[in-house]
Amino acid sequence: METGGENEIWPDGGVMHGGTLGPISSPCTSATEFRFENFQLFQALRFALEEINKNAEILPNITLGFRAYDTCSLLQYDLEGALQMLTGLDRHIPNYRCLTGVPLSSIIGSSISANSALLASVLGIYKFPQISHFSASAILSDHIRFPSFFRTVPSDIFQSKGLAHLVVYFRWTWVGLVAADNDYGQLGVQLLLQEIVKAGACVAFSENILTSYPDRNAPHIVKTIKTSTAKVVIVYGTSLDLVPILNEMAKQNVTGKVLVANAGWSTSTVVSSEKFSALLSGTIGLAIQSGTIPGLKQFLNTINPSMSLGRAWTKIFWELTFNCRFISDKNETGSLDTNVKECSGSENLESLQNAYNDVSHLRPTYGMYTAVLVLANALRDLNNCKKGEGPFSKRLCNLLTIIFFSVLQLLYYIKNVRFRLNSGKEVYFDENGDPPAVYDIVNWQLSPSGDIKFVKVGSYDMAAPPGNIFTMNTSSIRWSSGETQVPMSVCSQRCQPGFWKAARRGEPVCCYDCVPCPQGEISNQTDSFTCIKCPWDMWPNPEKSSCLPKPIEYLSYEEPLGTTLACTSTISSLVPVIILKLFVHFKVTPIVKANNYSLSCLLLLSLSFCFLCSLMFIGSPKSENCLVRQAAFGMVFSLCVSCILAKTIMVVFAFMATKPDSNLKKWTSPWVSYMIISICLLLQLILCITWLSLEAPFPEQNIETQPRLIILQCNEGSPTAFWCMLGYLGLLATISFVVAFLARRLPDSFNEAKYITFSMLAFLSVWVSYIPASLSSQGKYTVAMEVFAILASSWAIVLCMFVPKCFIILFRPSMNSREYVMKKGQNMK
Template identity: 40%
Template sequence: MVLFVAFVLVLLVQVVCKSPSVQCPTSHPLPIVHKYYQSGDLLIAGIVSHVFKFFDTVNFETRPSPSSSDPLIYFSPGYTYHAAMELLSTKGRFIPNYKCDNQNNLVAVLGGPKSNFCLYMADILSIFKIPQLPYGSAPVMNNKNEAAFLYKIFPSWTNQYMGIMKLLLYFRWIWVGVIYVDNEHGQQFVQEVLSSFSEHGICFDFVVTFPSMTFFSSLSQMKAGNEDTSRLVMESTAKAVVVHGEIETVINLRFLLRAAEFKEIPMRTKAKVWILTAQMDFTSIELQRRWDLDFIHGALSFAVHSREVLGFDQFLQARDPASEKGDDFMGDFWKHAFGCSLPSTTEATNDEEICTGKEKLESLPGSVFEMSMTGHSYSIYTAVYVVAHALHAMYSSMLKHRAVADGRNKLLRKQPWQFHGFLKRVSFNNSAGDLISFDENVEIAAGFDIINWITFPNESFLRARVGRIDPKAPEDKVFSIHEEQIIWSHMFNQVQPLSLCNDRCHSGYRKKKKEGKPFCCYDCRPCPEGKISSLEDTSDCFRCPEDQYPNTNQDLCLKKHISFLSYEEPLGISLASSAFSFSFMAASVLIIFMKNQDTPIVKANNRNLSYILLVSLLLSFLCTFLFIGRPKKPPCLLRQITFGIIFSVAISCVLAKTVIVVLAFIATKPGSKMRNWVGKPLAYSIVLCCSFIQTTICTGWLITSPPFPDFDMHSLTEEIILKCNEGSVTMFYCVLGYLGFLATVSFSVAFLGRKLPDSFNEAKFITFSMLVFCSVWLTFVPTYLSTKGKYMVAVEVFSILASSVGLLGCIFFPKLYIIVMRPELNTKGQITRKLNERI
């Protein structure tokens, strides 16, 4: 029989002090050995000694004797009730509530390891108000009167469930399976705790119970009950499986996994991470002794926080059947652990080896017997010391109130219910250095260790501590784990396993829920244009900050670079060079005209207007430099205003020239009264009036909503456009509209006067120039609106240059050709002759 029988049988331990002589049926005070009066340390040592010696004196013969074929009888309620009532009987005589002769005085009971054991024993022991210390998981007590006598050595369930959830979230195991034992704790876990897991993003592929088995189930029944559940678990895509059970649940788990072999279900158990609750421990029956242990390799479990206790190994090494006189259990354990028969038994067969009694426990594999102290062992150790310290406090209190009777000291009598006050106030540091005390819920204020199971080919295993749940730690350190120390199952190639319904969505993608599937199951869709996801498994994509833009993979934001039409780029250099060249040309034409100002061709059509027009064109070429370079406040204020006023002066000059030509022809007719209108005053009036209207519009623009430097973050994906915000788009288009109106009027008047008989009639040249001008600016509007960033500025600069060149070329180059290339034509006689020929 394996260690399972040693620690899983009903450990209802009496904490006793023996009386020298007690006569029945008279009542008597609680006895104590007087040698323990001298020192508190000796007193505690003596009480603990009595606890361990109780295993030598407790009577097992009156209890039902389990057969070797049915070791699980120790789990039966009847056995638990019998053991509880035996504690209330005289030694050797099973008469409940009747204790006589030299007796053991019951002050507390340690119960476990299953929660229902504590529930059964509470039915009886609570009637007598006897303190009960369950070292396993405490039962769900609906009866408050019974719960009042329960002192929970097992820490709070809440902390363990919180630890399981944090463990799953830490490793991002959000697609999980759950197997649980169908008892009160298991149902509470499923109904109340799993819902909180779901709130934190964890969902479940399956939630099933272990197949129902009685303590006398046959192997065929176990096999049949496990097949369906085994198939469900093994074929699940969930890699992390939470197993919620009791101390013997590993036996059921091994049967569950074994069932897969009978039906040839693909064995994927090695590709599972079993997460075991602290109530569980490695237990097995003799049938499973030679079964493979590899299923638990890499598993993670919770265990009551424990430390190494000095002397525990030596204590175990000293155990043998000969040293445990009267303890039938030790003999049974020895026989089944070492596979031999004791010489004192009559069950030995010819095939069985005879036990020498000198076999060493440390020679047994870990699957049969563990030499180290487990969480359950540590809880028993803690429970014993809790009772010992409470007794010490109670006896110390009694010694202060001695009563004198018959000439000798007698201690005040105390009943079991009076022991509760001392138990609740227990607080001490045990020999391992842990502070032991009860909290307000009468639970030991302790945490849990996170254990990594590592198996070896020799059927032994190692429990490695890799983490901790410490409720006393600061909030950010309650859960701690050392991931680098964890040994995973061989099937995962020492890489942390994933437990997901589907592959994670990579950065640049977002999750989209699958219809009809749990929320952990989803498809991956690329982020919409302009958005990114920089993390895996994001539910939605997000936009980059305004000064950044998504990269090609949509998983990273890149810094936008600032864009404007600068002198350092080819486009800016080209436009600046063109503006400078055309400015030089306009200035050259002006100088040539001024040098030849007295020639007939220059004097024709009002040379002053020609000078004004040439200066306007020169300034229009130069104003384009306000558009090139980093936008600043002064250039932004001036450039559109300057452009609008200069061009209005230029078009006004063209209009005045055209009007003068038409009126001059009309005035030459006999009897015409238009002579009084033809002259310089009319020309200057036209220029001033038209320019004044544009100036008024621009002034209103500056007053109401002036242009200013601005950043455009959104027009271009990868650039921040540094531009001059027009302030009021309406005013901007009013300026352009007024220029268009002047150009249209000039074109119309020039078109009407293009065939007038004049030697140097500019009307036809003005018609071509206005046609070019209007074509340029009509094309400008849609082009300007369809471009973005610095190219909008470039379009406007190009339009200014093109329209100005059109005016300069069409109006002045024909005259310049005559002045420079054909000076013989630039005479008054030549002009008169040509005029007579036309007439």
């Protein structure tokens, strides 16, 4: 007997009828086609009926009976059996009901969805109830096409969602699909494809098992599986569809693939044999929720070949189970081996453990048991209807009696049936004739003996609260070779934080390249589609996975460069003061008098301030610092260069005033030098005041120059004003240089012109070099460059103008005497 056998249940007015079996002589009634699981189904039907008939609370004084047909899982036998039961004779006559006596209440079956759909089309014409215990095709949920069809297993609509959820849970984004080319496989795989794409995964390939081909197209399918980069393959079909594929996989030595099973074969013992254990170890899939039936195991072990009910099937079962044969009757299994022992009929079933008496995880059997209870409870509700309280027209109940009732009335009660099983599970049907969708998640694991075990590792329950619909015990899963780590099946490796997924042209969305985030952007999640720009005051870490506060940069006193420049500036500022003290001490000496003592003192003071003004450029930029530092620098250096210019001009005037009839003698007065200094300072002062009045410098946070840093700096307000101020200094220095260069050979004992020439040449060289250096430097180094230019130009003046004089004063006092001056003057003449 196959799972697809139709079973007829009808009420009988107080008489218990034994089951009538037929047609036993069908071509599939042989040892090669005999399945222990299906024989268990038949016995579960008997057990359920005995339970119901013994329970006086369900149908008192009414006995249920049945007729069972072996359809060999063939469509023509399914249809023939259904029509024969409808006809009520030993032959089928379409459109005729010749049944007399007890009424036919419903048909249970088939387990094959395609067969159930055909039967439901025929039975739906008569509104005759049909309950399937294993047909799961989504097409059967169309209650307009199949108004009298019900089932005790969930629709594949929910199974497809569950399989897609399974794929997402294990983060498989690159999967292959293999499905049978019948309605069950094609509709199921279409629903699955929709759910997979909706979940964000991709299909690497989709192949059909061609049931009309002798080899089922297995070579091509297996070649595709073997060459594909997808490690996970979902097979949507039945165990019979899968066998040719597994044979070919073993032949081509396909390894490293994980098969995902739909409910059609996820717990099938047909493919879980030792032959395929290496291929199927680690398989995971959805299975119809298992259940237990108290007392069934004891009932299964009570059968024996002497029973008249289903004797032919029992004998085949007995011979296969105990590896014996019956001598007195026809040998049912056809064994010709004379060494096989004779069956006595008294062998003990309890000593064996096989697919027949294994009741630990009942699935199709539990569906069959539930289907019988559904029918019994519907008949009970129909029988218990009270006159005047019925659901039909004019609140009527059954128009006839429980012995002769309308199938339309029974159909109403089946639609509205609601009861609880011993396990606590509630049984009812929705508007499509489907029960609540509940699945077990099973994992195929190798036992120490080498057998395959179906281990429940989770559940998928659409009736559960939202957070508990999908539950999984990952630690109990064993993949191929006993591994516990989830295998990867992706077209492209996951993009780590710091990268984003760039789709490949012409390929599925699951195939992409991991591209680093652009500068200034991050991705803080795995498989990010875009990168996020960091806030203006933050910058990505080296991995570009998070934003960190940007370092704040300025020329600080605490850092080595700032400390060095500050110390140099301070120490350098003391040098002009020391020289000034030296000049004051030796102010009566010829060398000091000859070089304009008062201007030299003013110049030395201004040089000391030049060194000190560089300190205003070091440290955190503040509003007051930014406002005055460039102006102070300009004014101090203007004073310094103005003094040098005045000294140079006074040297020229002094030489020219010695000529006869010269009118320049009055221009050698000290007030002339002070006037020159004042005019030069006044022009710079006007420029600085205008600058500060119109576009004053201010502190700012610069993030443009170096995006990784926040540079605290002074915005000069008007770059034009800054370069004008600096250009004015250059103009004064240039004039001083030109005048001093022209006067370098004037006869004088202590002619300063040549020293001024060298000092201005060095001064101009420093500031001309500063211009490209400042434009090429960034951040604090721009400030450091200006400080260095200030120090260098100041030292150039000190070294070129005052060091030679100090050397004479300290180490050549003979040259600093009136006699030396007079002698040198005579030689010049």
